[in-house]
Amino acid sequence: MKIMLIFLLIILIIGLVMVGIAATRRDKLDFDSKYYDENGDHVYYDRSLVRKKEYLRRHPQEIRAVRTLRRLFSRPRS
Numbered sequence: 001m002k003i004m005l006i007f008l009l010i011i012l013i014i015g016l017v018m019v020g021i022a023a024t025r026r027d028k029l030d031f032d033s034k035y036y037d038e039n040g041d042h043v044y045y046d047r048s049l050v051r052k053k054e055y056l057r058r059h060p061q062e063i064r065a066v067r068t069l070r071r072l073f074s075r076p077r078s
Contacts, residue, residue, distance in 0.1 A: 035043050041050050 037043050037050065039053065041053070043050055
């Protein structure tokens, strides 16, 4: 019985140490923040959106030329 109590206490201490280490390293584990551009778009996951915004920034007169699903499936207006 005494051995089980000591074993349980050791497991509890190890668990508390691991939680303490994880709590102090939480701020340092923000790997994702370097992948955001100045507009707040994620440059890896939002690559298409970033390309579209960059295209619109360079060609503001060609709003209809941006690739979208709506443009792909819409009928041309005459």
